[in-house]
Amino acid sequence: MVNIIPIFVILLSTLLISSHGNAVDSPLCGGRVFVENAIVIEAPVHKDCHWDIHTQEDRILVITALSGNLKEAQEFLTIHDGSGKDSPILIVEDQKIHERSRKDLPEAVYTTQSTASIRFKKAPTSNLQLKIQKAVDCPFNLGGDSQCGRVVDEVSCYCATFTQRNHGGQTTFCYSNNMKLLTLETYEKQQAIQAAWDELYIWTSLTDAQQEGTWIWESTNTNLYPGYANWCTGNPSDSGGDEDCTELNYVSAGCWNDFSCGNTLDAICQAIP
Structure with missing residues (x-):
């Protein structure tokens, strides 16, 4: 200073x-x-x-x-x-x-x-x-079945959409609204997100679709490790051999599951300066 x-x-x-x-x-x-x-x-x-x-x-x-x-x-x-x-x-x-x-x-x-x-x-x-x-500018909604707010700090914006889509569909939805699919780089950020929305299952942008076992936050193109991670017990499991995407599981105290990208879930979009 x-x-x-x-x-x-x-x-x-x-x-x-x-x-x-x-x-x-x-x-x-x-x-x-x-x-x-x-x-x-x-x-x-x-x-x-x-x-x-x-x-x-x-x-x-x-x-x-x-x-x-x-x-x-x-x-x-x-x-x-x-x-x-x-x-x-x-x-x-x-x-x-x-x-x-x-x-x-x-x-x-x-x-x-x-x-x-x-x-x-x-x-x-x-x-x-x-x-x-x-x-960033923060919309007041992204359609009738959504909610937005400054839930982490005063400069960023997060919007939840409760229209269920597969992982690719939610990624596209966020991009079409000048936002990106959720990243969870810190425990504090995850707690703030959970305090705002207590939905059951939410898509995040964490994926190992490009290389099995190499997890990347697709929205920011950054590696998960080293960094904050909160996998549920036994995850990532790659059950069935096609679980390349990640959901935030509120039922299990906010831990993460790897999940098939073709499944349909709610999502949270983010915009960060």
Whole structure:
């Protein structure tokens, strides 16, 4: 974490910084900033600061408060959906909440496009830090028999579809909605998914169809090992010689079974920045 200047600081969040993060030289007040992953700005000690924020074109921005209260902060600043002079103002109370989103996520405003502007009308009376992250847009449904929400964090999106399809069909369904079939890289992520949906059997993107015994998360093209795994007892078994796909089995306390890809199950699609 590096201070650019002592009064007004832009820094890459140490919790979210990536190897692609970009250091930003900032003027005393305001400027144009590209968000590779996440940035944090501290409120100025004077008014009339204007920041233009942008990220990659197929992503949106989410703004939360690291210190202070985002609702109260609206007394001191405006957040605009876009960088144009007449861009609509985003307000915390106007943000729609997905029915399956976590209740403990911080107050946030989401843009509808890849740009935003933050304009400080006056200096806050207390310390205020705003975190601005790249996020994915999250639909409110993928049809009548589906549910969506920000069930893991404020930047990603997950949608469950309860129309049963085979593994290939669910993969195609997710892709057609700009998402991918579920991956479960950590225990914490699996617990969050299970807390949102307690369906009996869910397709994941884990498969060894390309090479027997070599398990790959197809959605991210990454190997399962070394990494988190939660096979049910006796699995993977390759019973019948054609169990090349993997289901999340809620009945057996959320462990995984290898299963024939031609069977039909529900699924969860994911979109991650």
